[in-house]
Amino acid sequence: MTSRRIISSEKTILDKDDEDLQPSSSGAGGGQSSTAPAVPMDVIIKLLAFTFAMVVIPIGSYFLTVNTIFSGNSTYAGALAAILANVVLVGYVVVAMNEDQSDQLEAEKKQKQKERQGKAE
Template sequence: MTSRRIISDEKTILDKDDHLSPGSGASQDSSDTAPAVPTDVIMKLLAFTFAMVIVPIGSYFLTVNTIFKGNSTYAGGLAALMANVVLIGYVVVAINEDQTEQLDAKKKAQGKKD
């Protein structure tokens, strides 16, 4: 078997990308360290992820012996229904958040005109 040996003095593509050319207009001093996604969005996603795991499983085990008297089919159906409720809740929260961002942008645009 033969393998290709990498010669250490060759520049790889990654090495070439590390150095900016002087005419590129980019400066290494200015860097944007702001997160790509706001923290409140990440927290909402984590909360709904947690709810998506806990609510259906919890509703199944809470109702299988208490409400449905051992009928796991009905308890499983309720768990599926609760998973859909959590999912619909996430969609509603996401739509409302998007609408508030659009309203804020309109208010800023109107404030600049006045």
């Protein structure tokens, strides 16, 4: 079994990784580091709102309807709570899909504007 010796002038994979992580002052290779959050704040707010709705709406509907509408029949109240939980879930999926489509449309608009500016010059 043979092994390869690393020559001191060669860079190892680990050295190359360290070099990629360090910010460069010349601006070549690395670029600017971003301190912006990975997820926009409006997405986090929507997620928290739907999480709150997923907890409150089914449980609240169960306790509000078990004695008032369904006269103590917990099966019907539980079924209504399950249906409302699914309604909240479908609502979240619809909002997420619409947000994703709006992001794609916005990116296409920016691309078209860049193309127009390129043609104008």
